Amino acid sequence: MYVAVKGGERAIDNAHAWLAEERRGDTSIAELSIEQIREQLSLAVNRVMAEGSLYDPDLAALAIKQSRGDLIEAIFLIRAYRTTLPRFGSSEPVKTEEMACDRRISATFKDAPGGQVLGPTFDYTHRLLDFKLAAESDPQADAETAKPRREPTPHIMEFLNTEGLIQTEIACEDTPPDLTREPMELPSNRALRLQSLARGDEGFVLGMAYSTQRGYARNHAFVGELRIGAVPVEMEIAELGFAIEIGEMTLTECETVNQFQGSKTEPPQFTRGYGLVFGQSERKAISVALVDRALRWKELGESDSGAAAQDEEFVLSHCDNIQATGFLEHIKLPHYVDFQSELELVRKLRREAAETYPMQEAAE
Structure with missing residues (x-):
């Protein structure tokens, strides 16, 4: 932040105080708690965790409260905090x-x-407003709450493999690079692309995915499987020599089935698109899977259709909402010197034009 005029620091302090007042709102109404946001605005919390690259529902709820519900600002707060860990x-x-x-x-x-x-x-559900939710207290649901499936659930896509109809994925033994600590390099591998898409702006990734469905990429997809639930997280402890469970997290996983006509090196078969994100984020996971498949055109030997969703540099360079917001909103900050130079340039060009074409200037 920079201050270009005298008294700017005091004005900024006043703006912060006004922001805090607006955040709190009417003091006669009970203040919104972190627990309420976490439990009742869970889809917003999930998005902040996914795009902030930090799985912590309480911190995500705090960021939403601090940002007055601006999810991109909340994601910015979470990413900034993450760098301190x-x-x-x-x-x-x-x-x-x-x-x-x-x-x-x-x-x-x-x-x-x-x-x-x-x-x-x-x-x-019917997209109709439920005015019962405007009541002081929500009525208890009549139906008994369903329990999640606890037994192992095999992936549906594996059943296609029994006929050899789907491309076999090759497991990577190396630890994938961490996009949050290493800059993106292009061309990137699939692991980096999936990281970038998973923490990319949901609206942008959705728009890219939608474009593939409308013909701007060779990508006619079916949802082979979409699953949401809790998975254990394990970490190997060097002193013990084996992995132990350190917690669990809720994830959304999507695998799409895409038709593939074959190439010089691959037979006709089905190929996959893949998306994995924090929390319940179905729209995001499906979008990531569609764009993931679109970006695989080169490794599958397909020709470049020129579609935006197949342009790795375009997609990965513009999907991050924090970078986009920073570059877009910085033009609100003082640019007095820059504008003065542009103003002088336009004045000079007009004077030169008037000297060169005096009759035209007079007519105007």
């Missing part, structure tokens, strides 16, 4: 097949092995 190791890859699924659906298999679990979703 030490990194003391890497966890083992999570095993999503062991997920305790709150929700698990497939758009490609009606009788999916393990069954379809609809879970908590807006998909089957």
Whole structure:
């Protein structure tokens, strides 16, 4: 931050005080608690955690409260706080097949092995305002709350592999690079792309995914499986020589099935798009999976269609909402010197034009 005029610091302090007053709102109304935000605005909390790259519902709720509900500002706060935290190791890859699924659906298999679990979703609701929610206290639900599936649930996509119809994914033994600590390098590998998309702006990634469905990429996809639930997080302890469970987190995982006509090196088959994000973030996970598949055109030997969603540099350089916000909003800050130079340049050009074309100037 810089101050270009005398008295700017005092004005900024006053602006901060006014912001705090506006944040609190009418003091006759009870203040919103962190617990209320965490429990009742959980989808907003999930987005802040996902795009802030920090899994902590309480801190995400605090950031939402501090930012007055501006989720991008809340994400900025979480990322800034994250930079102060030490990194003391890497966890083992999570095993999503062991997920305790709150929700698990497939758009490609009606009788999916393990069954379809609809879970908590807006998909089957009428988009009508429920004025019961405006009451002082919410009525208790009549239906008994469903329990998540606790037994291991195999991935539906693996059943396609029994016929050899889907491309086999090759496991990477190396620890993937950490985008939050190392700058993005282009061209990037798939692990980096997925990191960037998972913490990218939901609206931007959604727009890119939508463009692929409208023909701006060779990407006709089906949702092979979408699952949401808690998974254990394990970390290997050097002193023990084996991994122990250090907690659990809720994740949304999406695998899409995409038709592939084949290339010189690959036979006709189905290929995958993949998305994995913190919390219940279905729209984001599906969007990531669609864009992930669109960006794989080169490794699959497909020709470049020129679509924006297939341009790795364009997508990865613009999906981050914190970078975008910073660059966009910095033009609100003082640019007096820059503008004065532009103003003098335009005046000079007008004088030169008047000297060169005096009759035209007179006519005007």
